[in-house]
Amino acid sequence: MAVHTCTALAPVNIAVIKYWxxxxxxxxxxxxxxxxxxxxxxKMCAKTTVACSPTFESDRIWLNGIEQDFQSPxxxxxxxxxxxxxxxxxxxxxxxxxxxxxxxxxxxxxxxSAAGFACLVKALAVLYxxxxxxxxxxxxxxxxxxxxxxxxxxxxxxxxxxxxxxxIAKQIAPKEHWPxxxxxxxxxxxxxxxxxxxxxxxNSVLTSSLLKHRVTEVVPQRVQTLNSAILQxxxxxxxxxxxxxxxxxxxxxxxxxxxxxxxxxxxxxxIELVHAYNxxxxxxxxxxTFDAGCNAFLFMLEEDVPEICALIxxxxxxxxxxxxxxxGFIDSSFEVPLDTFKKLNIAPHPGLLQxxxxxxxxxxxxxxxxxxxxxxxxxx
Ligand code: DP6
Numbered sequence: 001m002a003v004h005t006c007t008a009l010a011p012v013n014i015a016v017i018k019y020w021x022x023x024x025x026x027x028x029x030x031x032x033x034x035x036x037x038x039x040x041x042x043k044m045c046a047k048t049t050v051a052c053s054p055t056f057e058s059d060r061i062w063l064n065g066i067e068q069d070f071q072s073p074x075x076x077x078x079x080x081x082x083x084x085x086x087x088x089x090x091x092x093x094x095x096x097x098x099x100x101x102x103x104x105x106x107x108x109x110x111x112x113s114a115a116g117f118a119c120l121v122k123a124l125a126v127l128y129x130x131x132x133x134x135x136x137x138x139x140x141x142x143x144x145x146x147x148x149x150x151x152x153x154x155x156x157x158x159x160x161x162x163x164x165x166x167x168i169a170k171q172i173a174p175k176e177h178w179p180x181x182x183x184x185x186x187x188x189x190x191x192x193x194x195x196x197x198x199x200x201x202x203n204s205v206l207t208s209s210l211l212k213h214r215v216t217e218v219v220p221q222r223v224q225t226l227n228s229a230i231l232q233x234x235x236x237x238x239x240x241x242x243x244x245x246x247x248x249x250x251x252x253x254x255x256x257x258x259x260x261x262x263x264x265x266x267x268x269x270x271i272e273l274v275h276a277y278n279x280x281x282x283x284x285x286x287x288x289t290f291d292a293g294c295n296a297f298l299f300m301l302e303e304d305v306p307e308i309c310a311l312i313x314x315x316x317x318x319x320x321x322x323x324x325x326x327x328g329f330i331d332s333s334f335e336v337p338l339d340t341f342k343k344l345n346i347a348p349h350p351g352l353l354q355x356x357x358x359x360x361x362x363x364x365x366x367x368x369x370x371x372x373x374x375x376x377x378x379x380x
Contacts, residue, residue: 117141
């Protein structure tokens with residue numbers, strides 16, 4: 001008997017206007033709109049195969065090679081919503097096998113749930129032939145996952161409906177709109193596992209008065225300004241909002257009671273370096289943002305990449321550079337002019353960064369033909 005199989009790839013996204021706080025925990029409805037950049041799937045993505053067959057004896061799921069509990073409520077939410085909208089009705093009675101992996105180490109502490117749920121929803125939608133707004137479904141797996149349903153520059157509209165029907169993502173502009181935009185992820189050497197986003201934002205909603213101020217007084221204006229900055233390709237404004245948003249998000253974490261802290265001393269060194277660099281040029285050439293972790297996401301334009309790579313290597317030299325420190329960047333011949341070094345007053349801190357991922361804005365999920373499950377529906 002046939003096994004019906006579908007495999008998807010889905011990208012990660014990095015928020016510039018942060019999602020932090022839910023007004024409805026069950027439906028995952030956010031307290032404010034957020035805006036993100038979808039990153040290229042070449043460097044980081046989730047890959048998920050879904051299969052159903054009358055021969056399968058039970059529902060099963062494997063994540064990064066390990067079998068997991070199929071009954072996890074967020075996975076169930078996505079499956080339930082997809083099945084409700086399925087047009088391939090004859091598949092509905094079959095058991096489902098799901099196998100998912102990331103092409104980047106989850107140990108690096110980089111958010112993978114967004115890519116993972118976007119990927120699951122995309123693969124299921126194709127398997128069951130669902131023709132609906134997929135961001136609304138991915139949102140119910142993990143809030144930030146709804147933004148990974150689209151490529152380029154994406155806004156998640158918080159929505160007004162109690163049932164969440166208008167809490168969806170929409171594309172502000174495709175990746176081709178601003179091809180010069182580049183992203184570097186500075187993976188900080190740290191073993192520490194922080195508070196999960198889900199628990200952290202729940203406590204912020206309960207205890208932070210700064211979060212209330214942010215939602216009503218700060219975010220609406222920033223969403224408008226960032227939308228225009230993206231449409232006009234205005235890096236100055238884009239960078240300023242990115243940095244202020246990151247800072248306010250981490251201020252809210254500290255304003256949460258008991259406080260949450262995701263940044264460490266290396267994160268603060270990176271923040272200082274970025275401001276010193278921008279100060280030197282008297283304009284924003286570089287911007288940072290940090291999610292619920294200590295790793296930095298830097299934004300820059302392509303023309304400044306060689307100098308910024310050299311700057312990062314000078315400030316945070318690898319202990320043994322096997323040529324793979326900045327993954328994805330080939331030309332390492334550039335050196336920061338001595339004069340720039342002196343002005344920036346860089347003191348090298350060896351070994352504080354594990355490595356750097358150099359990437360750019362990318363497209364949304366895609367369907368591929370290489371599966372993670374064999375013809376019996378078991379992991380390859
Ligand atoms: C700091 O989407 O992981 O990355 O909806 O509870 O699954 P849940 O939370 P999640 O939160 C992401 C928070 C953030 C900011 C952002 O991506 O906007």
